[in-house]
Amino acid sequence: MALMTNSLILKLEKYDRLSDDEKRALDNAIARVRIVDADEDIIREGDRPTDSSLLLEGFAARYKIVSNGRRQISAIHVAGDFIDLHSFLLKTMDHGVLALTNCRIALVPHATLERITDEYPHLTRLLWLNTLIDGAVHREWLTAMGRLSATAHMAHLICELYLRLKAIGHVEGDTIQLPITQAELGDTLGLSTVHVNRVLQELRKEGLIRFQGDALTILDWERLKKVGEFTSTYLSLQNEDRQP
Amino acid sequence: MALMTNSLILKLEKYDRLSDDEKRALDNAIARVRIVDADEDIIREGDRPTDSSLLLEGFAARYKIVSNGRRQISAIHVAGDFIDLHSFLLKTMDHGVLALTNCRIALVPHATLERITDEYPHLTRLLWLNTLIDGAVHREWLTAMGRLSATAHMAHLICELYLRLKAIGHVEGDTIQLPITQAELGDTLGLSTVHVNRVLQELRKEGLIRFQGDALTILDWERLKKVGEFTSTYLSLQNEDRQP
DNA sequence: CGTCAGATTGAGCAGCTTCAACGTATGTGG
DNA sequence: CCACATACGTTGAAGCTGCTCAATCTGACG
Numbered sequence: 001m002a003l004m005t006n007s008l009i010l011k012l013e014k015y016d017r018l019s020d021d022e023k024r025a026l027d028n029a030i031a032r033v034r035i036v037d038a039d040e041d042i043i044r045e046g047d048r049p050t051d052s053s054l055l056l057e058g059f060a061a062r063y064k065i066v067s068n069g070r071r072q073i074s075a076i077h078v079a080g081d082f083i084d085l086h087s088f089l090l091k092t093m094d095h096g097v098l099a100l101t102n103c104r105i106a107l108v109p110h111a112t113l114e115r116i117t118d119e120y121p122h123l124t125r126l127l128w129l130n131t132l133i134d135g136a137v138h139r140e141w142l143t144a145m146g147r148l149s150a151t152a153h154m155a156h157l158i159c160e161l162y163l164r165l166k167a168i169g170h171v172e173g174d175t176i177q178l179p180i181t182q183a184e185l186g187d188t189l190g191l192s193t194v195h196v197n198r199v200l201q202e203l204r205k206e207g208l209i210r211f212q213g214d215a216l217t218i219l220d221w222e223r224l225k226k227v228g229e230f231t232s233t234y235l236s237l238q239n240e241d242r243q244p
Numbered sequence: 245m246a247l248m249t250n251s252l253i254l255k256l257e258k259y260d261r262l263s264d265d266e267k268r269a270l271d272n273a274i275a276r277v278r279i280v281d282a283d284e285d286i287i288r289e290g291d292r293p294t295d296s297s298l299l300l301e302g303f304a305a306r307y308k309i310v311s312n313g314r315r316q317i318s319a320i321h322v323a324g325d326f327i328d329l330h331s332f333l334l335k336t337m338d339h340g341v342l343a344l345t346n347c348r349i350a351l352v353p354h355a356t357l358e359r360i361t362d363e364y365p366h367l368t369r370l371l372w373l374n375t376l377i378d379g380a381v382h383r384e385w386l387t388a389m390g391r392l393s394a395t396a397h398m399a400h401l402i403c404e405l406y407l408r409l410k411a412i413g414h415v416e417g418d419t420i421q422l423p424i425t426q427a428e429l430g431d432t433l434g435l436s437t438v439h440v441n442r443v444l445q446e447l448r449k450e451g452l453i454r455f456q457g458d459a460l461t462i463l464d465w466e467r468l469k470k471v472g473e474f475t476s477t478y479l480s481l482q483n484e485d486r487q488p
Numbered sequence: 489c490g491t492c493a494g495a496t497t498g499a500g501c502a503g504c505t506t507c508a509a510c511g512t513a514t515g516t517g518g
Numbered sequence: 519c520c521a522c523a524t525a526c527g528t529t530g531a532a533g534c535t536g537c538t539c540a541a542t543c544t545g546a547c548g
Contacts, residue, residue, distance in 0.1 A: 062383070064383070064384075064387045066387060066391045066392060066473055067473050070391045071391070072386060072387040072390040072391045074382075074383040074386045074387065075383075086376045086379060086380075089369060089372060089373040089376055090373070090376050090377070090380065090480065092477065094380050094383065094384070094477060094478040095383055114369075117365050117368065117369055118365045121361050121362045121365070121368070124361065124365070124368060124372075125333055125358075125361055128333060128368075128372045128375070129333040129334070131372070131375065131376060131379065132330045132333055132334050132375060133334070134379055135330060135375065135378055135379040135382060136330075136334065136338050138318075138379060138382035138383060138386060139306070139308070139318040139319075139338065139339055139382060140308075140338070141386055142316060142318045142382060142385055142386055142389065143308045143310060143316040143318065145386065145389050145390060145434060146316040146389055146431075146433070146434025147310045147314045147315070147316045147434060148310060149503080150503075150504070181525085181526065181527090182526075182527065182528095183526080187390075189390070190389060190390025190391060191504075191505090192504070192505050192506075193526095193527085194504085194505075194506080194507095194528085194529090195503085195504055195505070197527065197528060197529085198504090198528090198529095200527095201528085229310055229311050233336065233338060234338040236334065393535080394535080394536070425493085425494065425495090426494075426495065426496095427494080435536075435537090436536070436537055436538075437494090437495085438496085438497090438536085438537075438538080438539095439535090439536055439537070441495065441496060441497085442496090442497095442536090443536095444495095445496085457545095
């Protein structure tokens with residue numbers, strides 16, 4: 001069976017085995033599919049959505065705007081990510097979500113999620129875990145932002161995105177497609193666009209990456225990890241005996 | 245009945261009504277109580293705890309250390325906070341938790357949490373929500389860190405702590421007890437101790453706060469909020485018709 | 489009284505920002 | 519097919535924010 005929720009199921013199964021029943025429940029949870037063009041908002045801050053959005057295809061970013069119009073991106077999402085599962089319980093969006101590229105999105109009604117939590121405790125724990133990993137990533141970003149240099153922070157972000165894309169099979173050789181502008185990278189790292197440019201040049205000069213157009217190639221994974229002080233544990237990508 | 249979990253229940257009931265049955269389940273979930281002295285670790289990064297810690301009394305902070313010994317605090321916790329509920333599903337701690345003051349902590353075995361998630365879907369959603377609010381706070385901190393000035397960031401943090409302490413009845417007049425050193429504030433905001441000192445002086449000079457010893461008094465709430473670009477929605481402190 | 493943790497101050501410096509210009513690729517209407 | 523527009527990347531120069539280092543101050547406490 002060709003499941004709509006393939007990428008999500010693939011991800012959840014990295015945490016724990018799913019029963020066929022659970023897989024079916026997930027797949028049936030999708031009410032409809034939505035397309036959002038690049039640079040459009042998928043959801044806006046303050047919205048009270050009735051569905052949660054599962055990203056099937058494309059890149060998206062959670063963001064907040066502060067008074068002087070500056071923007072901070074607090075998460076970057078790839079295929080298989082449940083970009084606002086938290087809205088199921090948080091109700092009001094505390095941030096917007098932007099489509100970085102054209103996106104294909106599956107909508108899961110909150111009512112269905114409620115039914116899942118009533119009937120599938122184990123699946124519920126996996127979905128909960130999914131949001132907990134979001135939190136772990138936030139913490140890692142906070143640390144990188146507060147205590148790493150701009151260059152180290154950038155290296156760190158690249159390591160993370162590389163592994164996350166690898167986990168969903170979006171790596172060819174050592175190359176990922178990263179359709180993100182330098183301005184967007186700046187909003188992610190809390191840097192100016194100009195400085196992002198310089199930091200990238202440094203990583204290139206050091207022979208750590210190649211980055212032309214959207215194609216980012218890791219030239220020296222070990223050194224890149226070291227520069228970014230990167231350890232992957234927080235991503236929970238290995239199935240380390242967990243039994244949610 | 246004098247429930248051990250009083251402060252937590254008070255907090256959860258801000259989100260949704262709890263049945264007596266649920267309250268009892270929570271209270272019975274506490275296996276034992278633990279005391280941790282100030283400046284001791286409650287949990288260390290890499291630990292795989294078998295219980296989650298509910299802070300009954302005191303202040304605690306989640307933190308990570310980076311290579312050069314610098315520290316980043318990613319959350320500050322007060323009475324009623326479930327400081328590592330996420331370890332129930334995340335298994336391995338991606339950060340340590342430090343007791344900022346002497347702490348009294350209730351331990352809830354993960355096995356009990358699993359039983360709760362099997363039997364009390366509604367209570368499960370409330371606990372899940374609790375961890376989602378942690379995430380919302382992380383996002384807000386990311387934004388403050390990346391896009392606000394040091395002074396604004398500090399003002400923002402003070403606003404948040406003030407409201408969270410108010411919510412658990414720890415405000416007298418306009419004064420809170422904040423037993424946190426300037427070095428710890430620095431590790432929270434990603435600033436040096438010296439700069440924390442200067443930023444606090446600025447807030448004092450502006451007539452926004454008084455801060456002597458541990459006593460922090462809000463002198464001008466409206467202006468403080470404005471300086472810190474603070475809006476309280478992300479804390480989910482109001483019972484806005486939510487029905488988890 | 490001495491000690492120690494924490495707060496405060498000053499001076500010089502580094503990292504990152506801002507502003508402003510210019511380069512380069514891609515697309516679009518006439 | 520060219521002229522122009524647009525989006526994004528790159529570069530230089532000057533300045534500000536926050537850092538580092540190092541010294542001094544303050545209050546609590548044994």
